[in-house]
Amino acid sequence: MPILNNLMQQLVNGLALGSIYALIALGYTMVYGIIGMINFAYGEIFMFGAYAGLVLALTNYVNVYVALLGATFITMVLGVVIERVAYRPLRRSSRLSALISAIGVSFFLSSLMVRVKGPNTRGFPTLFENRIFEIGDFQITIYQIVIIGVAGLLMLSLHLFVTYSKMGRAMRACAQDQDAASLMGVNIDRVISVTFAIGSGLAGAAGVLAGIYFNAVQPYMGLLAGLKAFAAAVLGGIGSIPGAMIGGLVIGLTEILGVTVNLSEYKDAFAFAILILVLLFKPAGIMGRKANKKV
């Protein structure tokens, strides 16, 4: 059954790639759920995380988990600062102005990185030895296990956090009705800061994972990854956390399957083609609920 084995192999590859997209998509969807804004700078935060991981890894004293944690922490701070400086003053104005501000931030971050680290693609140092496990007839690399494992762990803890913690409940309340939540004593500014911190942290972790997986880090890597993750968030139903996970996995799997059937030149188009098709039949995404419009 060579075809089935090949399929299993591609599923594993797709799962690893999809986990990375899902992590970034979570950031998009959480921010959207709470303040209804598309944070176009997420791709760049992802890139920043990858560089932070790279710099930490190059110090030689650090193992992969410390690099991951360090990068996550740096991007969390970055996310909160960006929200504070570029988005908070625009919270009451039109959503498009916030969008342009986000685009300005993303220009700023990527060109800053070009200035600091140069425009070239950099390899990632080997943080741990790559081993290949053979399960039955298909193989899984230890990188893939780490990526899927870390991503799964992060998503699970996010889920627990949002469902059971006090802050998580405040976040869900803000997503439903910001004014009502603030009347109930929820500190909206804090909730939004925390949302940005978590979302950016996830994107930063995804950046390190992507750096390890593709062994390539460059200042413009955030653009396409960000767009695909955004597509994943919308595909799953923007504002829905499980939707972002499913959307990310679907986009990752489609891309890998596209490569498998020998259409790798079109692999960047696959994600979007699937997205448009799904939206035509289910305009609010896979997990999204159709909002009833009050007239």
Added chain:
Amino acid sequence: MKKLLNNWLIQVLLFLSLLGLTAYGSQIINDITSPYVLTIGLFIGINLIMALGLNLITGVTGQLSLGHAAFMSIGAYASAIATVNYHLPFLVGVLIGGLIACFFGIIIGFPTLRLTGDYLAIATLGFAEIVRVQFTNMKITNGAIGFLGIEGSTTFPIVMTIAVQTICAMVWLENSRNGRAMLAIREDEVASSAVGINTTLYKIQAFAIGAFCAGVGGALFAHTTTFIQPTDFGFQKSVDILSIIVLGGLGSIPGTIIGAIVLTAAPEILRPLANYRMIVYGLLLVVIMIFRPYGLMGGVNLRQAVRRAMMFPKKKQAGREE
């Protein structure tokens, strides 16, 4: 005076004299200005034409589109193929570029305009990416290597004349029945469909006209740079055009003109900063949005302002007397 302006014959005459004046004036500018400044002027004009198209879609009709570069690339490639492979005259090539982009605008518009808000935005973005990947893999466009050997036929007077035509067409359209319907859709889609406006029709109309403008702009672009490749028309390009209209003030034609001038000239003015140029450009976008959240000309309707200055004082006083 107002009655006189409403006469179509007067309007046509005014339009023609404006065109003549532009052609003549820009010819003079063309002769006395340095090629460097002229090239910047050329790109201001091209960006203005495309931005006016997007302004109709996003600013007037309220449909956020993140795929304007796709229509631009379709126009650019179509016109390049027309003039290089089929040896058609330059202006015919520009027209073909516009028409084919318009055709695709309609085809894309039908299914995607059922979506609203951010879903529409991501669908148009996805469409643009698909178009870019398609151009990268097509033989006739020479794929990723790029389309070479286009004649540099675009001149400053031609661009300026087309830009003025576009401005006039947009002003005229905005004050027509169709334009008012589009504005109504932006303000409240449900309400406007309830009063009998065929929202799908007008949205597709806006999309088609906007795509036409983008196609013409793309054609002019191709015949300026003489070399085009799919990466010229990435997401970045769509964002550039969107920034022009949001920074200028959504839905405002004078705003779009100012936005096109500021954002096209800014990278050139910032050139002495060399490596820090794009960093400052990004900061500039953020700062302008924070201090003018509705754009430079947001909430300012020049036509109304002029009218108010010219005619309104009397009426207002009359109202006070009552």
